[in-house]
Amino acid sequence: MNRRLLTVGALLALAVVVAVFPLVFTNPIASQYGVITLIFVIVASAWNLFSGYSGYLSLGHAIFYGTGAYFLAVAAKDWNLTAGAIFWLLPLAGLAAAIIAVPLGLVALRVRRHTFVVITIAFFFIAQLSASNLSVTGGSSGVLVPVPNWDPATYNNPFYYLAALLAAGTLAVSWLIRRSRFGLQLRAIRDDEDRAAGLGVRAMPVKLTALVASAFITGMAGGLWVYFIGQAIPQFVFDPLFDLAVVLMAFFGGLGTIAGPVLGALVLEPTQQYLTSTETNGYQSQILFGVLFLLVILFLPRGVLPTGAEYLARARARLAQRRAAPGGGPASQPATGDAA
Numbered sequence: 001m002n003r004r005l006l007t008v009g010a011l012l013a014l015a016v017v018v019a020v021f022p023l024v025f026t027n028p029i030a031s032q033y034g035v036i037t038l039i040f041v042i043v044a045s046a047w048n049l050f051s052g053y054s055g056y057l058s059l060g061h062a063i064f065y066g067t068g069a070y071f072l073a074v075a076a077k078d079w080n081l082t083a084g085a086i087f088w089l090l091p092l093a094g095l096a097a098a099i100i101a102v103p104l105g106l107v108a109l110r111v112r113r114h115t116f117v118v119i120t121i122a123f124f125f126i127a128q129l130s131a132s133n134l135s136v137t138g139g140s141s142g143v144l145v146p147v148p149n150w151d152p153a154t155y156n157n158p159f160y161y162l163a164a165l166l167a168a169g170t171l172a173v174s175w176l177i178r179r180s181r182f183g184l185q186l187r188a189i190r191d192d193e194d195r196a197a198g199l200g201v202r203a204m205p206v207k208l209t210a211l212v213a214s215a216f217i218t219g220m221a222g223g224l225w226v227y228f229i230g231q232a233i234p235q236f237v238f239d240p241l242f243d244l245a246v247v248l249m250a251f252f253g254g255l256g257t258i259a260g261p262v263l264g265a266l267v268l269e270p271t272q273q274y275l276t277s278t279e280t281n282g283y284q285s286q287i288l289f290g291v292l293f294l295l296v297i298l299f300l301p302r303g304v305l306p307t308g309a310e311y312l313a314r315a316r317a318r319l320a321q322r323r324a325a326p327g328g329g330p331a332s333q334p335a336t337g338d339a340a
């Protein structure tokens with residue numbers, strides 16, 4: 001019960017902090033960091049919904065992110081949408097990414113985990129090259145998104161609060177899936193796919209469903225991101241470092257947990273934004289992220305939260321043993337004075 005109350009209290013405190021952040025930090029740069037960070041909370045949680053629960057590590061989620069981004073940019077331009085009307089394209093951007101995920105999943109999920117990683121990388125480069133050469137995507141010049149005519153002082157706030165709502169929705173979906181029979185099947189596949197199949201789990205439909213759901217959320221995040229920055233360019237929309245950042249966030253906080261990707265995004269993305277804006281060497285933050293990735297894999301393979309929970313559990317067990325041991329507790333101390 002105490003643990004449940006602690007969790008609820010932490011969630012409420014986090015919700016309050018997120019809600020008041022743009023009101024307290026009115027600097028546009030701070031709110032810009034907030035928008036991008038929340039978008040990565042969405043993407044890292046969506047990636048974890050598939051890869052963390054199933055054990056199939058994807059290095060191609062930038063495909064879904066870019067699909068959502070390009071769909072929103074092209075649709076807003078062709079349909080002459082402006083301002084808040086463009087936000088209504090986000091579910092369609094997610095749907096476009098989910099549709100792309102179906103054939104990709106039908107091909108890639110036929111193999112096992114190590115080969116799956118290679119196939120997702122190959123699909124990513126196909127998508128990147130296609131975006132750079134197709135006329136519908138504007139080729140290397142990209143596509144401009146209509147810029148809303150909002151007050152510059154609060155321009156970022158609609159993006160921020162919509163990103164916060166999408167992040168909350170993504171976490172709710174992740175929590176529901178983890179506690180459902182579907183989530184149990186995904187974790188069974190992660191632990192031992194052959195044994196799960198022997199117990200009646202239809203691995204292919206389960207994995208494909210999780211991939212499509214993850215792609216839908218990632219596509220919406222990509223659409224929101226491209227509307228925020230105002231332009232879809234292939235080298236930024238389909239960025240290989242995007243997948244590295246998302247994977248690092250999930251591993252840093254705790255792969256396969258609900259809160260782990262959130263912690264990773266909240267810690268790592270603002271750090272990357274700060275390093276990128278302050279360092280003259282544009283690759284320095286990427287080098288640091290690569291080193292951090294190696295350190296996490298070597299010394300914290302389960303992530304910060306699972307490792308911390310295990311440490312606390314061992315500490316409590318040792319404390320309980322000391323109290324239960326003879327002479328370890330106050331009640332077992334020998335009497336003094338009248339004993340003589």
